[in-house]
Structure formats: C-alpha cells, structure tokens
Amino acid sequence: MAQTSLRVEREHSVDRVVRRLAESARLDDVGDVPEWLAERRRAGTCEVRRIPFTRLHRWSFEPDSGNLVHDTGKFFSVEGLRVRREGAPDWVQPIINQPETGILGILAKEFDGVLHFLMQAKMEPGNIGLFQLGPTVQATRSNYTKVHQGRGTRYIEYFTGPRRGRVLTDALQSEQGDSFLGKRNRNMVVETMHDVEEHPDYRWLTLGQIHRLLAMDNLVNMDARTVLSSLPLPGGAGPVPAATQPDAASLSWLTELKTRHERTVTRMPLSRVDGWRRCDDEIVHTTGRHLSVLAVSVVAGNREVTHWTQPLLAAPQGLAALVVRRAADGVQVLVQGLAQPGTFDTVELAPTVQCVTEGYTDLDDPPPFLQHVLSAPPERILYSALQSEEGGRFHQRDNLYLIVEADDAFPRDEDLSHSHRWLTLGHLKQFISFGGHVNVEARTLVACLQSLSPEQGWTWTA
C-alpha cells in the first residue's frame, strides 16, 4: 500500500512556489513593456462603434421574451432577472446569462531561474484603451470550442486536457454579481517546463513587472487581475503568513449572512423588466442610473474573427475600496458580505466599500466607510488606480480601486456592523483558493495589495 505523505509533499511545494514567486516579484523594472503594449495597439487594426440594435448581426430580440440572444443560442444572452426576498419589494433588472465556464489562464515558466508569466496584449471592444494586458488565455467555452468559427485559442493546450505543466492554482471564480447570473470562470496558473512558441502579442513578464503595471490606470485587465489574486503570495517583499484556515467564527459569520440574505432569483423576460426602456440603440434605466444595454460593431485585426457585432453592458463608474491594518500576525483586511442579484451563492466577501459613485453624490444613505476612504490623507492611501472591468462584456466600465490603511479614528472592532469583519489576508486568500467566496472586485484589490512593495513605504508587519 502506498504510504505517501501527502501533507509533507504539499507543504514543501507550497513553500517553494511562494519563494519563487517572491523572487519573481523583486524584479520589477518594467523596461519597454508599456511601449510594447502601445506598439501592439498601433499594429492592431481596431475600430469599435456603437450601432443601433437593428444592425446587430446574428443577434436579435426574441419575439416573446424580448431577450437579446445570439442565433446559435451560444455565447450569452441579455435577459431579465427577478429577485424576491421576504419582506422586501421585488427587484428586477437586465442580466447577462452565460451558463458556460470559460478559462482565464496564465502560463508560467522559469527563465534563468526566475518565474515569468506569459501575458497578452489583449484587445476587447469595451476596454478603455482597447488593448490591455491580459492573461495568456482568456476564452469562453464558445471561444475555445470554436463556435466563433475563427482560429483556435492560442496556448489553450496548456490549460485543458493532458497538461504539459504543473498547476499552481485552479478554481472557479465569480464575475460581477450586479451584471452576470451566476457566471464563473476557471482561474488557472500553470507552470510549464517545455519550450513555448513565441508570438508578437505575448510577452514573458516577471511578477514584479506586472505589479508595476498594475499601479497604472486601466492597463492590467480584469481577467489578469483575478488570476493574479489567486497566487500564493502575500505581497512584493513581505513575510509569508503561515497557511491558516479561517476560524469557526469567520465561517459562521459568512454562513449567517448567506442565510439572512436568502432569496429566490428567477429569470424573466427582458421585455417585462420594469424601470428600463428599450430605445433604438440602448436599453436604459428611466433614471439614467444603473446598467444599460447597448450594441457595438467591431473591426479588429488580431482577434479570433476580424469583424463582428455584439451587445455590451454599460454601468456608472464605481468605487471599490479595501481598508487594511497591520497586526502582529500580518496584514488584516476589512471585508463585507455582499449579496448581489447574480451572485452564484447568495453572498460573497467584498471590499470594505463597493458602490456606484457616478451620479450618486447626493446619496441620502451612503454606504459605511465611504467618507472614511474618500477623505483619507495621502499617506494612508496605499493604492489608488482606475481599473477596467471585462471589456468583452462591458462598455468602458471602470472603477476606482483604493487601498486605505485604517487610522486611529477608525471604528473599534466591537462597533462594526454585522455586515463587516476583519480577516487576516491569509484567511481571505484561503477563501479565494476554494473558489466562489470572494467577489471579483475584492480579488482585484487582493492582486493590488500583493503588488505593494517596501519601496512604496509599505511593510507587512506592524
């Protein structure tokens, strides 16, 4: 009988991965990467124009439901969603239904003893700047099974079937719960030992280079950020916290919130979603706030097919802010349990503050800690940048991402409302490793928090 010691093996390999990631993070000279990305932008023919819905090709509104669907029944559809909760009025809204799991994968490989990551100059029609730095593979199932009828997905073979390398991380992670119905993608990092074919749209970068690019506005795309958040790395040069599991009280707190936010979510005809009206070129909320649906025509030179039309969602600009503090055992982060209409499992861990800000300056009832993070003095702001959401589904949607260190005036633990809780960063990362517990905005902030280095005046202990 095999007597393999699974635990010892695991600990050995996790430690080694963490050490190699930390080494890669220390090499952070971005060199000519921004120029390469700019050059790729120039090289790629790309034009995105808004069009009326009638000019969508192979997309149409179903006669009965008014749902916006592709004629293959594939890709995704824009439908209506009804959320019913006891003691509250029903909430209805448009939602993207995309019941297939895509792959967001970063390929890793050692060069001269240092881990590098194969990143892509990726065009997405809704991206601010059109091209951003994406993971090696960013493919819906329709993409990589070729429903597009275009060319296959480059490098997909490292992530599916009998793999050529070693899986470092691999979990199903959610996307925006305000816009997607239970959508998840498989987030993977795979290390290969083999030679990898080169391509001008792709470059091998160190983790340190990626971290520096993450400090800039709208440069590292959402798909790359969520995969980066899964790496077993606490930060650019900080100590690695011991692998810990969340305590019973934290798990119970999350369970309690899921039970408290129990609701029934059902799909409904888009044409019957009250509060939104359909015009020639958009479906828009009567207040002008909330999500809207629009259509674009895309002509591109370096994507799977060269011309297509598709619907996109637009959304007001928002804020996602994480309050952190340093304690004897490392960094702690203040998360909230947030129930969004499309969340796969009712409630996920979310940033301290997550809200729409555009047009909401007159909020009667601002979310907790909004003023705290917006009025933080510069020395308390550890990270601040605008980052885009998925440009394949959203039209120029971005959020301000902030990491703010708590000051002495911050509410004491016992004064926090039940919706918020301090976790160690190690605990939050373990929730991420299981998949399905941490929302995409919080995962972006974890990737940003990991990117901080001592040179930015940030140390990882109190």
Added chain:
Amino acid sequence: MAQTSLRVEREHSVDRVVRRLAESARLDDVGDVPEWLAERRRAGTCEVRRIPFTRLHRWSFEPDSGNLVHDTGKFFSVEGLRVRREGAPDWVQPIINQPETGILGILAKEFDGVLHFLMQAKMEPGNIGLFQLGPTVQATRSNYTKVHQGRGTRYIEYFTGPRRGRVLTDALQSEQGDSFLGKRNRNMVVETMHDVEEHPDYRWLTLGQIHRLLAMDNLVNMDARTVLSSLPLPGGAGPVPAATQPDAASLSWLTELKTRHERTVTRMPLSRVDGWRRCDDEIVHTTGRHLSVLAVSVVAGNREVTHWTQPLLAAPQGLAALVVRRAADGVQVLVQGLAQPGTFDTVELAPTVQCVTEGYTDLDDPPPFLQHVLSAPPERILYSALQSEEGGRFHQRDNLYLIVEADDAFPRDEDLSHSHRWLTLGHLKQFISFGGHVNVEARTLVACLQSLSPEQGWTWTA
C-alpha cells in the same frame, strides 16, 4: 488601532475544542440511552399510513404543471427536473424543490468538565423505527417561522439571533443530490454556558455515547450525522492532524471535474417527466427502479402539530462505501467527484462507491470498487451499518454504509481513474468546514469514521 492576533487566538481555541471533544469521545458507556429512546417511542402516539394523493390535505397537483404543491406555497414541492449535457441525452426526473435553508443544530454544554450534546428523540414519518436520535434542532425555515401554526421550535433561540453561546461549527451543507434541487441546511454546533431547560424528548449525551449508537442500524438520524461530521475531531482516540489545506492539485482536480460535468439544470412540469407515471397513490418509474413519490397520513403526539398529511419520496436501497488507508501522516480516504442532478454546485466529493443496489444486482456496468468493498474480508471492514436518510422527506429510505480498509491488492494511485482521488482525512474535513463541497453520504461516512476507537482494533497511524 487594534493589534489582535487573530491567528494565535484561533489556533489556541481550535486546539482546545479538539481536546475537549476527544475527552467527551472517551466516555462511551451508552447506559440506558437505547431504553430511553424505546420509552420515547412508546410514549409518543404515532401512526403513519400511506394514502392516495386525493386524501392529501392542503397538498394538490397544480392543474397546468402537475407539480405537487402545498396551498401556502411553502414547505416544498415535487416538480420535474431536466438535466441537459452536451453530447448526452437529456435526463428528466421528479425532484423536491425546497428553496429555503433549514437549521440542523446541536447544542453543547459542559457538565462536570465534559462536553455533552443535547440530542432529541425525534419522530419523522418516513423514519425506519419512526423515532431516531436527532440533533437538538432540526427545523425548516417554515418550521421555525411557524408556517405550521404549531408551537415554536424548541431550543431554536440558541441558534438564531443574538446567540447565547459560542459557535463551534456553522456551514451550509447539501442534501441528497438525487432527490433535492440544490437544497442546503445550515449545520451548526453551538456551546452554551447557560442553564438549559430540560425536556423528556431530549438528553445530554457524550460524544462517546453518540459514537456507540452510531454503530447500530438506523438509530442516529441523517440530520445528526451530518452535523457530527463537521466537528473538528479525527476519531475517538486518534491523534489530531495538523490543520492543513488541500494542495493545489486536489483543488484543481475538483475544479476540473466541475468544468467537465458542466450542464444546464432546469425545472420542468412534473406531468411532463417521461418515464414516470402517476397512479392513485404513487408516481413511479416504469421500471420500478429510481425514485417514486407517495403520500402519507401522520398522527403524532409529540410533534409541532398532531395530525397532518404530506408527500414523501421512496428510493431503492443503496450502498455508500469509503475506502481508507493509513499513511505516515494519518488516515487517507478515497473520494470520488460525483455529479448528481440536484447538486448545488455541479460536483461534490462523494464516497468511494455510491450507488443504488436494490434491484441492480444485474448491473452490466458496475461502479468502480463495488466488488472490492462488497467482498472485503471482515478484518478489513471498519464500519458497517444501515442508516436512514431524512425521514421528513423520504419513506423508509436507507443505505448500507461501509468503511473498508484498502488491502495490498488495491489499485495503485497511478491506476485510479480521474474521477477518484486520495485525500487526507484532514483535507476532506477542511472541505467540509467550508460547506458545499462534500455530499451528505460522504459526510455520514466521516461521522462514522470519526466514531471508530482503538477498542475496535483501529488505530490512526500506519
């Protein structure tokens, strides 16, 4: 700023809980507990009779859908389910839809320095023997919010609202994926420091006493077993494995299986479920195999209301077997990833073998390891008992639960199919602690595995 060391606090308290549980497990004289349960059976007036559907009170078949529903729209309904997978024929079947989360809670308290657990002599109409040992609280949301119009749920106040005690475990766990559509219950253990009112249907038992009762057929109900499986205890007297997290490869294996088994699950009218036909007193599969739906009339003296009628599901007897082995770092268990029609998240970790056996002796394609566990010599069988599934929804449904130690003839690790994988018991328990990863049959087997003691010739290391 608070500098609380969350990690140190946690580790201290987990260790202390584990030690106290181990102490409670050593006291295993069942004393007069079986007699008390028998006495409760005699004291409770209870009669359960099958009735035709027309004699159901407040339950009826909806005219259009043929769904079997309660006239309040509460409790649960029996509907149809369609599972669609690429490249496979659709699968349809009846399913219970119960979109509310109940509470299964065990109250714990120290007496003379030893942890005891408040267990209930619980009548459920479908139980074999009618009365079994249940958790302190076993209540649907309808129960404890009094849709029954009966009396409130006893001891519920220890599990909801501002609690009187300390939560030891608390997670949402699934129920039978072949019969329920995404149903989950909150599994909780709460320790109180306060005096607790006594009641003749409840007794404080040590963990050791519960473990001895678990060795008997059909005595500890499913609701109690699933809660017990969440306790941070590896076994009656074994060493406690360090808190470990599953390795990247195990998490990736589960993610891969979820992706591979991707499917679309939709509710459909019960009347259109092919293969089943509705008679006066049952809805039955044309082969006589699979689930059937029937109705019962219940007269009972010690439940929330004294007379009611309700539907129940019946199912052929099955087998759930876990193959285990001892390695240098503790016990390892062979699990499979199993996709059942109603599973909340596509695939859950399941026993090595889980199948229906009644009427299936002529299986052309038996599941892997079936012969291995059925033909194991007595000295390799660590646990064997018949245990009932939930008597509030199932009519006399039970399964044979087996724990079998692998012998030298067992397939080598590299010869296992991709659907099976060895995990350490510590890893499996951590999957349980997060909720939603381990199916109810596997959780029963974990509770049974934890109940084994050295007196039964079982030690926890190789």
